[in-house]
Amino acid sequence: MQVSDPQPAVRASDAVVARIVYASEARIHESVFSEMEGIRASALKHNEPAGVFTALLYQSGWFVQWKEGPGAALLRIMDKVAGDRRHFGLRIVHSSRGPRLLSGPWSMAIVQADETPAEMAQRVAELRHSLDQGIQYAPPAIWRKLSTPMRHPGAHLHGDRDGFHRVMVCSAVGESSFQLVHWLARRHEQEVVHRRFAGATRLDVGTDYVDFAAGGGVLRVIAMARNGLSLPLTQAFIPDYSHLVLLLCGEPERDVQLVQRVADACANIVSPPALVAVAPEAQHHEQPFALAHQLGLVYLKAEANTEHSAESWAVVEPVLAVWRDAATSGAPIDTRLGRGSQFA
Ligand SMILES: Cc1cc2nc3c(=O)[nH]c(=O)nc-3n(C[C@H](O)[C@H](O)[C@H](O)COP(=O)(O)O)c2cc1C
Structure with missing residues (x-):
């Protein structure tokens, strides 16, 4: 078989x-x-x-x-x-x-x-x-x-309809990851799909996603609630994501807590996805970057106002595009590309 x-x-x-x-x-x-x-x-x-x-x-x-x-x-x-x-x-x-x-x-x-x-x-x-x-x-x-089958008409470009590009987004505070997914949906005139999850003790974690055309294929962006990272089901899907986008807030305690949650969720994964961390200012990366580095996670840095979906996406999209182009051409991936990004 x-x-x-x-x-x-x-x-x-x-x-x-x-x-x-x-x-x-x-x-x-x-x-x-x-x-x-x-x-x-x-x-x-x-x-x-x-x-x-x-x-x-x-x-x-x-x-x-x-x-x-x-x-x-x-x-x-x-x-x-x-x-x-x-x-x-x-x-x-x-x-x-x-x-x-x-x-x-x-x-x-x-x-x-x-x-x-x-x-x-x-x-x-x-x-x-x-x-x-x-x-x-x-x-x-x-x-x-x-x-959650892929329904976007562009999916026929992928040999296997399940072979599309997937990215998860989490925010250190508030709902900016969900706002980003809803903004992407409006921008691409696509529907948001909403799901509810629960674990053994924790109830009702929400997650929204949107599919849209990007770079000759289809990209699925999934917003995950912070407490959803601890669910076994969420963790089982993490190897399927190319990147985990972290929308940081600039408060070291909150930002470090998010990196720690992500690291815990990736603990059993051989090659965890690269983190694309977006922070309001370059210096906000210092502590989250140090923790990611210590835990062996790839941490790409970018700066934008993370309360603002368009600004966040403007710095994340080029990082994903470089990865996508390299993945489809078979060329080696230069993880240092993307504004302000850095390899941990
Ligand atoms: C879709 C579905 C999935 C189920 N999965 C489990 C399961 O994983 N483990 C389990 O013990 N019971 C499961 N059940 C319930 C069992 O069929 C059964 O009702 C239960 O084990 C009886 O438990 P009890 O002997 O303690 O009353 C499932 C039932 C349904 C309808």
Whole structure:
């Protein structure tokens, strides 16, 4: 079987575990949130002691569940789950053995998408078809293909519709990362997609993204709430980003805290994405840069008023463009390019 995305880019927690992803049709009568809460309580009770980690998505009348853990325990839990009357028509869309990609026992996401269950069913059928053709995608790619498929018309330029450029943005204070995504959406006349996540203890982390044409392809910019960085699901997707854009505020304590959160989120990743840190003044980089350097993260410096989306994007975009051009031409990437940027 060919695995289309064979490099998990995550430091093997050495132990090889079984990994499966399935999709099923939901049959729920209560509110989605309270059903998900109930499933979370069961999962934390049964999965955690057995070393099984899971991420559960509800979207458009479907559940998607990604599970990882020791094979025998995973099978035992799957047997129980398969008989649960809150869903039916379970279809396996991924099954492999490899390192853990989820860093904690529970993550969940509820996506209120403006689509019918039939559209989700179509995407599930496409993945099943790929499997029949001998092509199996890695769990993060499956999750993305099912939950947040690329719909931008420019995506056909990418051989694989999932092969588009992805960047995450986080701000040290306030909501400037979300403002940036909404500004990009207005500028490119694209819609913002909104999602809600929760972890084992932390509830309701918001994340917004927008897709738009950039440099002959499509770029997805994802705003992540600061507390979302600690969710296992967020961390499992970090290797898929080329850059993490940090909108700093100039207060050393807040800015250092953000770099620390990002470093913690990247702790299990072999080659973490480069940080593109935007600060109001050059001297604001001093402490965050020192911490990133100490933690072995690439830290590219840029200066702009981070409260102002257009100004922030004006310094970030050239850094991404240089990377994109090099990535598509196969030339070596000069990470020092971009105004005021520096390699840590
Ligand atoms: C989509 C879905 C996913 C579920 N995932 C899990 C799970 O990962 N672990 C678990 O123990 N129960 C899970 N459940 C619940 C089980 O089917 C079952 O209700 C529960 O384990 C019973 O727990 P109890 O014996 O403590 O009452 C899931 C249910 C559904 C509908």
